[in-house]
Amino acid sequence: MTTHDHRTAEDAEALTARLTLDGVEVPFAPGETLLEVSRRHRKDVPTLCYDPRLDPFGGCRLCVVELEGSRNPVASCARAAEDGMVVRTTSETLEGYRKTLVEMVCSENRQVDVDPLSGYASQELRELADRYEARTGRFEGKRSGRSKQDDDNPFILRDYDQCISCYRCVRVCAEQEGDYAISVKGRGFDTQITVEFDGLLKDSACTFCGQCVQTCPTGALADRKALRHVDTPGEIEKTRTICTYCGVGCSVDVLTKGDTMVGVQPAMDGPANVGALCIKGQFAYDFVQHEERLKTPLVRGDDGELHPTTWEVALDKAAEGFVKARDEHGRHSIYAIASGRAPHEAAYTTQKFIRAGFWSNHVDNCSRA
Amino acid sequence: MSNPLVDMSKPDTIFCIGTNMTECHPVAATGIKKAVARGAKLIVADPRRIHLAEMAELYLPLRVGTDVALLLGMAHVIARDGLVDEAFVAERTRDAEEFLEHVEAFTPEWAEGICGVPAADIETAARWYAEADKGAIYYTLGITEHICGVDNVQSLCNLALMTGNIGREGTGINPMRGQNNIQGAGDAGALPNNYTGFQPVTDPENQAKFAKAYGHAVDLEKGMTKVTALELCGDAIRAMLIDGENTVVTDPDRKHCEHALRSLDHLVVIDIFLTETGKLADVVLPATAWAETDGVCTNTERRVQRLRAAVPPQGEARPDWWIVSEIAKRCGIPGFDYTSAQEVFDELCSLSATYNGLDWETIDRGEYQWPVPFKGHPGTPILHQGEFVNGRGLFKRIEYRDPAETVSEEYPVWLTTGRRLQSYHSRTQTGRSSGIDYLLPAETLEVHPDDVAAWGLVDGGRCRLSSPRGAVEITVRATRRSPRGTVFTSFSFDDTPVNFLTGSGYDPVTQTAELKVCPVRVEPLPERVSTSG
Ligand code: SF4
Numbered sequence: 001m002t003t004h005d006h007r008t009a010e011d012a013e014a015l016t017a018r019l020t021l022d023g024v025e026v027p028f029a030p031g032e033t034l035l036e037v038s039r040r041h042r043k044d045v046p047t048l049c050y051d052p053r054l055d056p057f058g059g060c061r062l063c064v065v066e067l068e069g070s071r072n073p074v075a076s077c078a079r080a081a082e083d084g085m086v087v088r089t090t091s092e093t094l095e096g097y098r099k100t101l102v103e104m105v106c107s108e109n110r111q112v113d114v115d116p117l118s119g120y121a122s123q124e125l126r127e128l129a130d131r132y133e134a135r136t137g138r139f140e141g142k143r144s145g146r147s148k149q150d151d152d153n154p155f156i157l158r159d160y161d162q163c164i165s166c167y168r169c170v171r172v173c174a175e176q177e178g179d180y181a182i183s184v185k186g187r188g189f190d191t192q193i194t195v196e197f198d199g200l201l202k203d204s205a206c207t208f209c210g211q212c213v214q215t216c217p218t219g220a221l222a223d224r225k226a227l228r229h230v231d232t233p234g235e236i237e238k239t240r241t242i243c244t245y246c247g248v249g250c251s252v253d254v255l256t257k258g259d260t261m262v263g264v265q266p267a268m269d270g271p272a273n274v275g276a277l278c279i280k281g282q283f284a285y286d287f288v289q290h291e292e293r294l295k296t297p298l299v300r301g302d303d304g305e306l307h308p309t310t311w312e313v314a315l316d317k318a319a320e321g322f323v324k325a326r327d328e329h330g331r332h333s334i335y336a337i338a339s340g341r342a343p344h345e346a347a348y349t350t351q352k353f354i355r356a357g358f359w360s361n362h363v364d365n366c367s368r369a
Numbered sequence: 370m371s372n373p374l375v376d377m378s379k380p381d382t383i384f385c386i387g388t389n390m391t392e393c394h395p396v397a398a399t400g401i402k403k404a405v406a407r408g409a410k411l412i413v414a415d416p417r418r419i420h421l422a423e424m425a426e427l428y429l430p431l432r433v434g435t436d437v438a439l440l441l442g443m444a445h446v447i448a449r450d451g452l453v454d455e456a457f458v459a460e461r462t463r464d465a466e467e468f469l470e471h472v473e474a475f476t477p478e479w480a481e482g483i484c485g486v487p488a489a490d491i492e493t494a495a496r497w498y499a500e501a502d503k504g505a506i507y508y509t510l511g512i513t514e515h516i517c518g519v520d521n522v523q524s525l526c527n528l529a530l531m532t533g534n535i536g537r538e539g540t541g542i543n544p545m546r547g548q549n550n551i552q553g554a555g556d557a558g559a560l561p562n563n564y565t566g567f568q569p570v571t572d573p574e575n576q577a578k579f580a581k582a583y584g585h586a587v588d589l590e591k592g593m594t595k596v597t598a599l600e601l602c603g604d605a606i607r608a609m610l611i612d613g614e615n616t617v618v619t620d621p622d623r624k625h626c627e628h629a630l631r632s633l634d635h636l637v638v639i640d641i642f643l644t645e646t647g648k649l650a651d652v653v654l655p656a657t658a659w660a661e662t663d664g665v666c667t668n669t670e671r672r673v674q675r676l677r678a679a680v681p682p683q684g685e686a687r688p689d690w691w692i693v694s695e696i697a698k699r700c701g702i703p704g705f706d707y708t709s710a711q712e713v714f715d716e717l718c719s720l721s722a723t724y725n726g727l728d729w730e731t732i733d734r735g736e737y738q739w740p741v742p743f744k745g746h747p748g749t750p751i752l753h754q755g756e757f758v759n760g761r762g763l764f765k766r767i768e769y770r771d772p773a774e775t776v777s778e779e780y781p782v783w784l785t786t787g788r789r790l791q792s793y794h795s796r797t798q799t800g801r802s803s804g805i806d807y808l809l810p811a812e813t814l815e816v817h818p819d820d821v822a823a824w825g826l827v828d829g830g831r832c833r834l835s836s837p838r839g840a841v842e843i844t845v846r847a848t849r850r851s852p853r854g855t856v857f858t859s860f861s862f863d864d865t866p867v868n869f870l871t872g873s874g875y876d877p878v879t880q881t882a883e884l885k886v887c888p889v890r891v892e893p894l895p896e897r898v899s900t901s902g
């Protein structure tokens with residue numbers, strides 16, 4: 001029996017627990033998994049069924065590490081770190097084992113190279129295939145899964161030929177969304193991800209939050225709206241911003257190719273949402289580049305209709321009306337309403353326009369309706 | 370919100386009232402789902418059997434507009450059963466004695482008579498909330514969009530004060546804001562009673578500060594609210610600037626609103642689409658949209674975050690701050706020589722105590738929740754820790770009042786309105802995003818199946834919905850989400866402009882419109898006869 005077994009729980013808390021990671025002693029926090037400790041120390045342990053936001057699952061076994069005293073390698077994503085452990089994250093045996101696993105997974109899938117527009121995690125399998133040079137077709141043969149191409153919902157492509165049964169979608173739906181819209185049917189090789197009664201997502205509890213799409217590591221579930229832009233020329237660029245809809249203020253990355261908005265992905269490190277989004281933030285973005293956008297200033301002509309004009313003319317006309325009202329009816333005859341949708345700078349300048357311009361407090365915003 | 374969003378999974382008892390959170394704030398609702406999975410007790414009070422109600426351990430189906438009665442009943446139970454947090458009340462509050470005496474009259478049986486919730490359930494709710502180590506309250510517009518909106522909020526505050534459920538992790542009074550930057554519009558001073566950072570305009574110190582900043586003495590009185598201004602259009606109010614709001618669709622009583630805007634000598638509208646409101650303007654100016662604009666917004670937990678432009682503007686659209694500044698300069702107003710959003714934001718920070726510790730650079734990663742009174746301050750995730758802003762928490766003696774209009778023989782049914790998950794306000798945005806119509810092709814009126822039968826309606830058929838202000842036609846949907854005698858619809862569709870019907874009154878303090886309650890009549894319409902052959 002080693003000495004630390006005699007310590008009380010508080011003692012153990014007070015002392016920093018340590019383990020040996022690839023020959024170096026490192027501290028860890030209570031509750032950390034071997035994978036978390038390894039990642040914190042920049043060990044490149046591969047994973048497939050792992051999503052840091054979800055409960056440990058331990059299905060794909062790619063994350064295996066060698067643990068002294070244990071006959072078989074252990075799944076590091078599901079194993080809690082313990083004081084005194086001796087862990088190796090890489091070795092010839094481990095790499096060989098991992099390569100075989102990736103080869104098997106790849107051989108079951110129709111396509112490994114899916115477009116990055118498919119979803120946030122969609123490149124994970126592709127990257128592993130590159131890393132392990134796993135496109136050998138060694139296990140070519142029967143393919144699992146079946147695509148559900150008759151689900152014509154405009155948001156989520158369901159291509160189960162690409163499914164590797166990591167259950168990340170099912171788990172994100174249940175654990176993060178609490179929606180339980182999709183579930184696992186069958187066992188082993190016949191396993192399939194399905195919705196109730198094999199039906200359409202529309203008829204299920206699905207809220208089209210897109211979380212399953214964003215966590216899928218193969219593109220089996222993919223962002224159908226973004227994929228409309230596969231052929232749009234240009235590299236995908238990401239710009240971090242905040243969702244424009246409700247007051248939760250979810251962080252998102254806007255995906256662009258050149259000057260075109262091609263999609264939205266959740267920011268996994270967003271302070272208010274930690275990767276979560278709803279249907280509006282995820283899919284309702286294309287109003288921005290909609291053809292009906294107002295593109296020029298308009299002023300009302302003598303015919304009573306609104307006509308396009310230049311900024312100069314429109315701004316002069318706008319200012320003229322306020323000056324006239326002030327001169328004829330006094331400074332209290334002018335009122336401004338600021339937007340609850342536009343940024344601070346819009347509301348700030350609007351209230352300053354009234355306070356610095358007409359010395360009154362005749363300003364409000366739309367929170368009253 | 371008094372507490373941060375991450376707190377939502379931490380309470381032992383969660384009391385949600387007037388919030389359809391799973392539809393309006395779905396991401397926030399996931400926190401509550403987690404709390405429930407962890408074993409927290411969820412109490413939901415709502416006239417409709419919404420999704421959240423189905424998750425609840427205790428559902429209180431109150432009649433629309435009777436929240437105060439329910440909350441008084443709960444306060445009565447807490448006082449009667451000795452569940453008051455005496456130490457908290459003694460240390461942190463004022464006027465407790467008067468309040469506790471006041472609630473003696475409001476038994477749960479009295480409350481049941483008004484709000485329709487069984488007295489036994491009111492007792493249970495009161496006990497669960499008061500006995501919780503961490504009890505948290507969440508609410509939305511279902512609480513504020515009433516003539517008694519302020520009374521409703523104050524009644525919730527009373528409950529939190531009695532039980533000490535405030536100023537700690539996993540507790541608090543947490544309104545969920547509906548629009549992405551409605552909090553920020555207030556922070557930025559777009560209010561008739563406050564300068565930036567909620568500094569009252571009636572305080573001489575603030576007046577001096579802004580007179581100096583803006584180079585001219587400002588009025589010593591509050592300005593008019595938007596509601597009053599709309600009343601006085603064409604009379605005392607002659608010219609109006611409206612930025613990014615589709616007033617005629619989102620405000621109650623549409624006819625009145627359209628008439629008001631038409632009576633102005635001069636109306637300037639800034640927006641990203643030519644909205645129904647824009648069509649009434651003399652000048653319409655194209656603003657840059659989300660994803661085209663650099664700027665700042667504040668979320669419902671007071672977190673100050675950066676918006677970043679990802680694509681160039683459509684056409685000649687310009688940022689709102691630029692447009693307003695150009696108009697101001699042409700009116701000869703000094704202080705509008707901004708060259709970037711950053712300059713505007715930094716000026717705002719320098720003028721408000723809540724933002725003094727912030728600037729454009731500091732907020733880059735969205736780590737701060739205001740107040741951040743000085744540079745280096747860590748921000749304030751939880752409000753009212755140790756002390757309330759004004760010293761002690763004040764109990765208020767609230768009385769129940771009926772809604773502005775109540776059901777009558779002519780208008781025997783309650784209409785209540787709200788939002789839907791897939792669409793947003795007047796749909797200027799969601800309506801123009803592809804795919805959304807797949808899920809929500811048109812608006813419906815939700816009616817209890819027994820009422821569908823009793824009123825001679827047909828599920829999926831058309832009906833006429835009328836109030837003293839007008840009538841609309843709409844498709845009927847039978848659902849047990851609606852209680853008997855109450856119907857529901859959203860105000861998102863212009864082809865069923867429900868705000869032709871609503872708008873019967875305003876809260877006397879905040880002038881928030883009574884959008885949630887309106888007596889109506891529901892009549893079947895004959896099926897349209899198909900003439901195709
Ligand atoms: S979109 Fe969201 S609710 Fe629908 S199946 Fe995926 S995770 Fe579940």
Ligand code: SF4
Binds near residue numbers: 250277394395
């Ligand atoms: S993604 Fe949904 S929940 Fe998040 S801010 Fe946008 S509208 Fe709100």
Ligand code: FES
Binds near residue numbers: 047049064075078
């Ligand atoms: S990542 Fe650990 S088992 Fe899949």
